[in-house]
Amino acid sequence: MVEEQVEMLLNGDFAVAWAWKHVEPDVVAAFPITPQTLIVEKFAEFVANGEVRTQFINVESEHSAISAMVGAAAAGARTATATAANGLQLMHEILYIVSSMRLPVMMAVANRAVSGPINIHCDHTDAMGQRDAGWIMLFTEDAQEAYDTTIQAFKISENPDVLLPTMVCLDGFLVSHTAMNLKVFGNPKIVKDFVGEVRPVARIKLMGEEVELSLNPRNKIPLTFGPFCYYDYYFEFKRQQIEAMKAVPEIVERVNKEYYELSGRLYGNGRLVPWNVDDADIVAVVMGSAAGTLRWVARKYRERGTKIGILKVRMFRPFPWEEVQKLLENKEVVAVFDRAQDAGAMVGPLSLEVLSALYYSKNRPKNTVTYIFGLGGRDLTPELAEKTFEELIRIKEGKEKPFIKKYIGVRE
Amino acid sequence: MVGVKDLKWTPIPIELAKKPDYFISGHRMCAGCAAPVIVKLALKALPNPENVVIVNATGCLEVASTIYPYTSWKRPWIHNAFENAAATASGIEAAFKALKAKAVWKDDLPIVLVFGGDGGTYDIGLQSLSGAVERGHKFVYILYDNEAYMNTGIQRCSSTPQFAQTTTTPAGVVIPGKLEWKKPIGFIIAAHGNAYVATANPYFWIDFVKKVRVAAEYNGPAFIHAISICPRGWYHSSKITMTVSRLATETCLHPLWEFDPENKEYRITDKSLEIARNPEKKVPVEEYLKLQGRFSHLFTPTRRDDIISEIQRKVDRDWEYLLKLAGMK
Ligand SMILES: Cc1ncc(C[n+]2csc(CCOP(=O)(O)OP(=O)(O)O)c2C)c(N)n1
Ligand code: SF4
């Protein structure tokens, strides 16, 4: 049954703050960085007004924010933080520790270009620098999706078969600071019931006792978190983490569906959101707010009978490569739109994933190209999108040679 | 008053000895290492050692006590990274407060007890520690100071005493070991204004356990700077650990004091108080230096009286300063 919701004018940052308010995490620790600041400022208001019982720690750096998350989550608390760009880079070391301790931390990332030169606007390079840190990574397209996905993230991470942290990405400014009319649950209890009033802390069997997987001093056998591990066990730790990742795709789908039943909003299968991909000759693969722009432009082409489809990748980690392979089978032209730096690499990080998937496809698309766009907040205008679509059409028609990658919207 | 004088607890050796050990044998710290002594005493000094969560920064203690699948810790314990033990402690403290507010945690709030090496405290972890102290979290931070990065092979730290040799400040023909004076970490933490701060020495163990008890009962951040003899890195026999430890305080290189944040008072304690009252009991630093290989270049091949007297002069100067702070001068 779709629950009652209220319409609010919120930008992406406020949407995340409202999601936190409805979830009411036990501990939030964060440090301000544009374009994430509004999340923590808004949430601080909720704390100051007693609207949430969350312990809010105004830490002295992002490194300490994520470090406090480790302590709090290991103690059994439900935890959330938010950052961007340089702040995320500063957290880098600890991100691997969070996932290796199997701590279900929720983190919002308002994607921003990484210094230098210093910049405050959107690209995905900050998140991409963390793609091997063992986190689940979900990319959202607008403020509504940011609200919905933030709530979902707690439920995904805390699932006992997963116990991995989740990063929810929202494009800096384009989503974080762009207001839209969106729907939030009128009754926060709906959200609490969805994620659980308190975090379900996993229980494990240890030397014949059942203990809580936490620093609980009441455990019959006290646990040691973060031991020193030589070559004799380290690999097994990592192997188990990889195994946990395998459980994620199905749980993301299930949570997406369960959430749909409450909210009426569905994001594809939770992992991928295809738009007119099935019958398309040309498919653009993209993440974040640019998906909206590309869809809007593609609609005009559709009206004229040109079969363009848009494949939005919502779940970047774990990367749903088998589905991508399947959806792109036999296409005439696939174009990956990558909003991240790729210095020294063959193509950008999203494209590397897509190309790897396609390599093993029996029915590979005829042409696959990459566009690197939008670094440091450079706009992907409808005109620019149109220009690329024209190019893709010419490639399809054999009038132009395909290429490996191009940088678009930049002075060469 | 926040301090040992006001403490309503007298440690009785036999009773402490009978208390269960929560840091148990089987760890792989060197013979003669003082760090395990510090840990054991600290755990025994807690009012309720059942209700504690321990945080450990990366370093000798962490590495040598938790080699997977073994652990020496019989209380909940977490190691996060090198520079973030205090931030980790903030998260744990906040977590139990939140869980208590939601009635998920029903007992008293556990004591959050941190062990950090000097590298993880003076150097790379200073920001995290300063932040956590400033925010006023309730936690007890015990710095076990062995005056170098021991775990990675005896490298220089800002805690390393001047003229000591380390592997990154070797004594060469031009440079006689580390050139800078030891950083006054206790004063730096005390300058935050809201923390109970004390120095300690496991040789003077009654003073130490009392200070841990004061720290545990103080409703705010507490920081105890314990000198931690390292025979491996200081190049001396593991048999003389406690002698070296005693001399660190008797020479006034590591005097015993505490800072009461409520009354803004420095107080000299135990052996150091005895020396303050009977200055003739102060031992020349040479007695301490000559036992340790890290200072051997001050004695052989040629005796460096210039350096030894410079160290003595600075120790005297710092001791006078402390006497002034404590109103004993
Ligand atoms: C960020 C980071 N830099 C460097 C290291 C390497 N490292 C591990 S322990 C250590 C020295 C620890 O020194 P200290 O805190 O004094 O503890 P001790 O081993 O002397 O007891 C170093 C440099 C690390 N683990 N993490
Ligand atoms: S190297 Fe020093 S601090 Fe480390 S275990 Fe050995 S004696 Fe202890």
Ligand SMILES: [Mg+2]
């Ligand atoms: Mg050290």
